[in-house]
Amino acid sequence: MNTSSLSVSKFLYNWILMFVVWLGFTTSLAPAELITGAVVSLIVVAMTAKYLNCCGLDIFLPNKLFYISKYIGVFTIALIKSNIDVAKRVLSPALPINPGIVQIETKLTNEFAKMVLANTITLTPGTLTVDMVGNTYYIHWIDVTSEDPIEAHKEIAKQFEDILLKIFK
Incomplete structure (x- = not known):
């Protein structure tokens, strides 16, 4: 796996993980919650990507x-x-x-x-x-x-x- 696809994999893994945490805290599947959670998770992961580098999607x-x-x-x-x-x-x-x-x-x-x-x-x-x-x-x-x-x-x-x-x- 090259460096670029590994970075994308780690980013997606962290975004999915953050989104699942968001869903756990909100306990709601309302469309507004899903959209807000996806956007907030994306922003958080984008801002912290260089610190969140443990795993990629292969963990799944x-x-x-x-x-x-x-x-x-x-x-x-x-x-x-x-x-x-x-x-x-x-x-x-x-x-x-x-x-x-x-x-x-x-x-x-x-x-x-x-x-x-x-x-x-x-x-x-x-x-x-x-x-x-x-x-x-x-x-x-x-x-x-x-x-x-x-x-x-x-x-x-x-x-x-x-x-x-x-x-x-």
Whole structure:
């Protein structure tokens, strides 16, 4: 795909995304709302195009939509499990925690994918992405079971990273 068609693809992707957000906020399919939403979305994307450069229309390919759905499912399950785990720790009289900061490496090359992984780690209770330098994440972990970067990566990020690698390849 050449640079020009890639730029158009990214622009259209961002416009569609912005328009869907508009529709979500207005919750109306009245013609005036649709036209206003399309125009406002177009203006916003045109003004912010150089900052919104993560994806193109290829994100809507069926295999990518499958992996995005899978990612949401895996994240939801991890979120529920970690919420239960943190609640048990907080409610336990002994407060069984072993906090610390661990370092993990990512194989992701896409900056947007790296940001998604960092936010996923942070949104999952018990872990917090403290810093990211290149491909290295520094993560505060409520119960450090291993300081080995490979083991920590397996426990914290691997399940998410494997899917993100398929989405952003």
